[in-house]
Amino acid sequence: MGINLPILWTIIIAFGLMMYVVMDGFDLGIGILFPFIRDRHDRDTMVNTVAPVWDGNETWLVLGGAGLFAAFPLAYSVLLSALYLPLVLMLVGLICRGVSFEFRFKADEAHRRFWDVAFAAGSYVATFSQGVALGAFINGFHVTGPSYQGGALDCLTPFSLFTGVGLLVAYALLGSTWLIIKTEGALQHRMIVLARPITVALLVGIGIVSLWTPLAHPQIASRWFSFPNIIFFAPVPLLTLATTLGILYALRRDPHAVPFGLALFLLFLGYSGLAISLFPNIIPPSVSLWDAAAPPQSMGFTLVGALFIIPIVLAYTAWSYHVFRGKVRAGEGYH
Amino acid sequence: MFGLTALQLARIQFGFTVSFHIIFPAITIGLASYLVVLEALWLWKKNPVFRELRHFWAQIFAINFAMGVVSGIVMAYQFGTNWSYFSNYAGGVVGPLLTYEVLSAFFLEAGFLGVMLFGWNRVGPGLHFFATLMVAAGTLISATWILASNSWMQTPQGYAIVGGRIVPVDWLKVIFNPSFPYRLVHMTLAAYLATALFVGAAGAWHLLKGRDTPAVRTMFSMAMWMLLIVAPIQIEAGDQHGLNTLKYQPAKVAAIEGHWLNAPGQSVPLILFGWPDMQDARTLDEVDVPHLGSLILTHSWNGPIPGLDDFPPADRPDSTVIFWTFRVMVGLGFLMALLGFVGLWLRWRGEIYRARPFLYFAVAMGPAGLVAIVAGWITTEIGRQPWVVYNVMRTADAVSNHSVVELSISLVLFIVLYFAVFGTGVGYMLKLVAKGPSGAPEAEPGQFPRPARPLSGAPDANPLPHGEG
Ligand code: HDD
Ligand code: HEM
Ligand code: HEM
Numbered sequence: 001m002g003i004n005l006p007i008l009w010t011i012i013i014a015f016g017l018m019m020y021v022v023m024d025g026f027d028l029g030i031g032i033l034f035p036f037i038r039d040r041h042d043r044d045t046m047v048n049t050v051a052p053v054w055d056g057n058e059t060w061l062v063l064g065g066a067g068l069f070a071a072f073p074l075a076y077s078v079l080l081s082a083l084y085l086p087l088v089l090m091l092v093g094l095i096c097r098g099v100s101f102e103f104r105f106k107a108d109e110a111h112r113r114f115w116d117v118a119f120a121a122g123s124y125v126a127t128f129s130q131g132v133a134l135g136a137f138i139n140g141f142h143v144t145g146p147s148y149q150g151g152a153l154d155c156l157t158p159f160s161l162f163t164g165v166g167l168l169v170a171y172a173l174l175g176s177t178w179l180i181i182k183t184e185g186a187l188q189h190r191m192i193v194l195a196r197p198i199t200v201a202l203l204v205g206i207g208i209v210s211l212w213t214p215l216a217h218p219q220i221a222s223r224w225f226s227f228p229n230i231i232f233f234a235p236v237p238l239l240t241l242a243t244t245l246g247i248l249y250a251l252r253r254d255p256h257a258v259p260f261g262l263a264l265f266l267l268f269l270g271y272s273g274l275a276i277s278l279f280p281n282i283i284p285p286s287v288s289l290w291d292a293a294a295p296p297q298s299m300g301f302t303l304v305g306a307l308f309i310i311p312i313v314l315a316y317t318a319w320s321y322h323v324f325r326g327k328v329r330a331g332e333g334y335h
Numbered sequence: 336m337f338g339l340t341a342l343q344l345a346r347i348q349f350g351f352t353v354s355f356h357i358i359f360p361a362i363t364i365g366l367a368s369y370l371v372v373l374e375a376l377w378l379w380k381k382n383p384v385f386r387e388l389r390h391f392w393a394q395i396f397a398i399n400f401a402m403g404v405v406s407g408i409v410m411a412y413q414f415g416t417n418w419s420y421f422s423n424y425a426g427g428v429v430g431p432l433l434t435y436e437v438l439s440a441f442f443l444e445a446g447f448l449g450v451m452l453f454g455w456n457r458v459g460p461g462l463h464f465f466a467t468l469m470v471a472a473g474t475l476i477s478a479t480w481i482l483a484s485n486s487w488m489q490t491p492q493g494y495a496i497v498g499g500r501i502v503p504v505d506w507l508k509v510i511f512n513p514s515f516p517y518r519l520v521h522m523t524l525a526a527y528l529a530t531a532l533f534v535g536a537a538g539a540w541h542l543l544k545g546r547d548t549p550a551v552r553t554m555f556s557m558a559m560w561m562l563l564i565v566a567p568i569q570i571e572a573g574d575q576h577g578l579n580t581l582k583y584q585p586a587k588v589a590a591i592e593g594h595w596l597n598a599p600g601q602s603v604p605l606i607l608f609g610w611p612d613m614q615d616a617r618t619l620d621e622v623d624v625p626h627l628g629s630l631i632l633t634h635s636w637n638g639p640i641p642g643l644d645d646f647p648p649a650d651r652p653d654s655t656v657i658f659w660t661f662r663v664m665v666g667l668g669f670l671m672a673l674l675g676f677v678g679l680w681l682r683w684r685g686e687i688y689r690a691r692p693f694l695y696f697a698v699a700m701g702p703a704g705l706v707a708i709v710a711g712w713i714t715t716e717i718g719r720q721p722w723v724v725y726n727v728m729r730t731a732d733a734v735s736n737h738s739v740v741e742l743s744i745s746l747v748l749f750i751v752l753y754f755a756v757f758g759t760g761v762g763y764m765l766k767l768v769a770k771g772p773s774g775a776p777e778a779e780p781g782q783f784p785r786p787a788r789p790l791s792g793a794p795d796a797n798p799l800p801h802g803e804g
C-alpha cells in the first residue's frame with residue numbers, strides 16, 4: 001500500500017492539536033493572567049490583543065475532535081466518553097469565556113465585573129480540564145472492544161491533577177510572552193516581571209512530569225532509557241533546559257518576540273516528548289493507531305480535503321494576524 | 336433523575352443543546368447574507384443608510400455568532416461523549432463529513448470574522464467586502480455539510496456494513512442522499528425567513544415607537560419583501576420535502592398525520608387537530624377534512640398512505656409529539672406568508688409604515704421563524720425514532736454507558752448554564768436592537784465608519800476615547 005493513512009492522519013491530528021495548544025494557549029493564558037491585572041483599561045487591552053483571532057484559534061480544537069472522529073472513530077468514542085467529566089467541564093469553561101469576549105463590552109457597569117470573572121474563571125476551568133484530560137490520557141484507559149470500562153472519576157488521579165496545574169502554568173507563560181509582544185509601557189513591564197517566575201515554575205513542572213511518567217509506566221521508561229534510544233532522545237531534555245534558560249535570559253534585556261518564540265518551542269518539545277512516550281498508541285496503554293483506524297475509504301476521502309484545505313487555512317490565518325499586527329494601545333483596540 | 340433512564344437523559348441532553356444551538360446558526364446564516372447585501376448596496380449606491388444598517392446589524396451579528404460558536408463546540412464533542420457507540424459504528428461516514436465542515440466552513444468563518452468585525456479601517460473597502468462575503472459563504476457551506484450528515488442519518492445510502500461497522504462505499508451517494516437536497520433547501524430558506532422576521536420585527540418595533548428614520552424604513556421594507564418572496568417558496572419546498580419523506584420514511588409521515596389505519600378503498604382525511612394516543616393506537620377527538628390527506632400526499636382523491644398500524648409498535652415514532660410540532664411549523668409558515676401578502680397590499684396602499692395593527696403583527700411574528708425551526712427539527716428527529724441511523728442503528732444501541740448520575744449532573748449543568756449565559760446574551764442582543772440604528776457615523780465616503788467601541792463596533796455603557804493610529 002502506497003501511503004500509510006493512519007500515520008498521515010496521526011500527523012495531521014497532532015499538528016491540529018499542536019496548533020490549538022499554540023494558538024488557544026496564549027489566549028487562554030490571557031484569561032489566566034486576568035486576576036493579576038486589576039486595571040480595567042489594561043484588561044481591555046489584553047482582551048483586544050486576541051479579540052479578532054480567538055475564534056479561529058478555537059477552531060483548531062474542533063478540527064482535532066473532528067479529525068479524530070473521522071480517522072480514528074474508535075479512539076474518538078472511547079476517549080471522549082472516558083474523559084466525559086473533564087471534557088464537559090472544559091466545554092463549560094469555553095462557553096463562559098467565549099461569550100465574555102463580546103459580553104464584557106456590551107454589559108452595563110454592574111454586569112461587567114461579572115463577565116470579567118466569567119472570562120477568567122472560564123479560562124482556568126477550560127485549561128485545567130484540558131490538563132487533567134492530558135494526564136488521564138498518559139495514564140491510559142481500561143478498554144475492552146469498543147467500550148470504555150472504567151468509571152467517570154477514574155480520570156482524576158494525583159498525576160492528572162498535577163498536569164492540570166502544569167497546563168495552567170504553561171498557558172500563563174504563553175499568555176504573558178504574547179502580551180510582551182502586543183503591549184507596551186507599564187502593562188508590558190508587568191508581563192516581563194510575571195513571566196520570570198512562571199518560566200521557572202514551568203521548568204519545575206516539566207521536570208516532575210518527566211520523572212513521574214517513566215516511574216509510573218515501565219513501558220515508557222524502557223522507551224526512553226534503553227539503548228540506543230537514550231542517545232536519540234537525549235536532545236529533548238537538554239533542549240528543554242536550554243530553552244528555559246534562553247527565555248529567562250531574553251526577559252532580562254528589553255524583550256520583544258523572543259520569549260514568545262522560545263515558549264512555543266518549549267511547548268513543542270514537551271509535545272514531542274509526549275509523542276515519543278506514547279507512540280504508536282492512540283488509546284494508551286494498549287490500543288494502537290492501526291487498531292483504531294477508520295476504514296481506508298473514510299481516511300482517504302478526508303485526507304484529500306485536509307491536504308488541500310489546511311494550507312489555505314494557514315494562509316488566510318496568517319493574513320488575518322498580519323492585518324492585526326503591531327502593538328495594541330490602551331483604550332484603542334482595533335480600528 | 337425523575338425516573339428517567341440514561342438513554343432518555345442522553346436524548347434530552349442532545350435535544351436540549353442542539354435546539355439551543357440551531358437558534359444561533361439560523362440567525363448567523365441569515366444575517367451574514369444580509370450583511371453582504373447591505374455592504375454591496377453601500378459600495379454600489381454610496382447611500383449612507385446602507386452603511387448605517389450594516390454597522391447596526393454587524394454588532395448584533397457579533398454577539399449572535401459568539402453564542403453560535405460556543406454552543407456548536409458542545410455539539411461536536413457530544414457525539415463522542417454521549418453517543419460513543421454511534422460514533423464508533425457510524426464514524427466512518429459522519430466523521431469525515433464533520434471534518435470537511437470544519438476545514439471548509441468553520442475556518443473560513445472564523446478566519447475572516449476578525450477582519451469583517453474589526454478590520455474597518457485596516458483594510459480597503461474591497462477587501463473588507465471580500466471578508467464579509469467569505470463569512471457568509473462559510474455559514475452556507477457549514478449548513479451544507481452538517482445537513483448532508485444529518486440527511487444521511489435519515490436516509491442512508493452508499494455504505495456497506497463490514498466488520499461490525501459502517502464503511503462508506505460511494506461518497507457521492509452518501510452526500511447526495513435522497514433527503515439531502517430537500518433538507519438543505521428547506522433549512523436554508525428557514526434561516527432566511529427567521530432572520531427576515533427578526534429584522535422585520537425590529538423595524539416594526541421602532542416604527543411603533545415613532546422612530547421613523549430612513550434606516551428603519553429601509554430595513555423594515557427589505558424584510559417584508561424577503562418574506563413575501565421566501566415564505567411561499569418555503570411552503571412549496573416543505574410540501575416537496577413531505578413527499579420525499581413519505582417515500583423514504585413512511586412511518587414518520589404516518590405519525591405526523593396521526594394516521595393509523597387504511598380502511599380498504601377509503602381515502603385518507605387530513606386531520607387538522609386531534610390527540611394521537613400511542614397506547615390505544617388511535618387519534619382521539621380528531622377534526623378532519625375528508626380526502627385532503629390523500630390529495631396532498633398522493634395527489635389523488637382516494638390514494639392510500641401507510642398508517643402507523645402497518646409498523647410494529649417498537650418501530651413507531653411518537654406521534655403525539657410530532658403531530659403537534661409539525662402543525663406548529665406549518666401554521667407559522669402560513670402566518671409568515673400572510674404577513675408578506677398583507678405587507679404587499681399595504682405597500683400598494685402606501686400605508687405599510689403606518690398601519691399599527693400590521694406593525695404589531697410583525698413584532699409578534701419576530702420569534703416565529705425560530706419557533707418553526709425548532710418545531711421542524713423536533714418533527715424530523717423524533718420522527719426518525721427509534722432509529723439513530725434510519726433502519727440501520729437504533730438509538731438505544733448508540734448511547735454511551737454513562738450512569739444516570741453523571742448524565743443528570745451534566746444535564747442540569749447545561750440547562751442552568753445555557754439559560755444563564757445565552758439568556759443574558761439574547762438580552763444584550765435585544766437591548767442593541769432596541770437602541771436602533773444610530774444615525775450615520777462620521778466617515779468619508781469610501782471609508783468605513785470608525786466603530787465607537789474598539790472590540791466589535793458596539794456602543795457600550797461608557798465609550799472609551801477614540802484612538803489614533
Ligand atoms: C443549518 C445549519 C447548522 C446546523 C444544523 C448545525 N450547525 Fe453548528 N454551526 C452552524 C450551522 C449549523 C454555523 C452557521 O456555521 C455556526 C453558527 C454560528 C457560527 O459561529 O457558526 C455553527 C457553529 C458550530 C461550531 C463552532 C464552529 C467554530 O468554532 O467556529 C461547531 C463545532 C458546530 N457548529 C457543530 C455542529 C454540530 C455537531 C451540529 C449537529 C448536531 C450542528 N453544528 C448543527
Ligand atoms: C441543528 C439542528 C438539529 C436539531 C434542532 C436536532 C434536534 C434533535 C432532537 C430534539 C433530538 C432528540 C430526539 C429525541 O429525544 O427523541 C435529536 C437527537 C439526535 N440528533 Fe438531531 N437535531 C439537529 C441536527 C442534528 C444533526 C445535524 C445531527 C447529525 C449529524 C443530529 C444527530 C442526532 C443524534 C445522534 C441524536 C441522538 C439520538 C436521538 O435521540 O435521536 N442532529 N436531535
Ligand atoms: C408551511 C409549510 C411547511 C411544510 C409543508 C413543511 C414541511 C416539513 C416537513 C414534512 C418536514 C419534515 C421532513 C423530514 O423529517 O423528513 C419539515 C422539517 C423542517 N421544517 Fe418545515 N415545513 C413548512 C414550513 C416551515 C417553516 C416556515 C419553517 C421555518 C421557518 C420550517 C422549518 C423546518 C425545519 C428547520 C425542519 C427540520 C429540518 C428538515 O428536515 O428539513 N418549515 N418541514
